[in-house]
């Protein structure tokens with residue numbers, strides 16, 4: 001009895017510190033733009049660019065993910081770096097990411113947050129993809145991630161729902177977004193806000209809104225990681 005108690009105490013002493021919710025989870029964080037196709041959208045008055053919002057939210061989100069034990073691989077090292085959409089997917093693939101999370105802002109008439117996933121194969125640069133396994137894994141990821149993000153935003157933004165890549169302009173032409181076509185890991189594109197809409201613009205312009213977005217995205221990633229196991 002005394003020996004087993006000593007063993008128990010020894011195990012406590014050598015056990016690592018309590019691991020975070022995302023220990024062992026690798027995420028490729030992709031702040032959208034500038035790519036080969038677009039520098040991104042902007043607010044109506046031009047004072048706030050999508051590229052900047054994508055970058056600052058990613059900058060806020062990265063340490064939150066790392067604090068929970070995740071390995072975070074970025075597709076860019078500076079805000080003004082130009083990275084092609086194909087290259088972004090290749091970075092996620094090389095990292096063997098559990099999730100390729102792409103941060104964007106929309107230009108539309110309706111406000112709110114939407115999550116896109118590849119819902120069919122497409123073709124870009126002579127390459128057909130993603131695989132049916134990646135399509136299924138991305139759909140599952142979207143269904144876990146999106147409602148958790150919306151709940152964590154606590155009414156700050158409208159829920160625009162989960163949509164297929166094929167509903168986007170580029171996806172409509174190619175079948176899927178270029179980054180999805182080249183992805184061999186589950187890929188989600190979050191249109192965090194509609195930057196051309198005044199409510200969404202005011203929300204994401206404020207550092208508090210940017211931080212709230214980063215925290216909500218963390219909750220979404222955790223919901224996915226928890227279910228994925």
Ligand SMILES: [Zn+2]
Nearest residue numbers: 032040104105
């Ligand atoms: Zn974008």
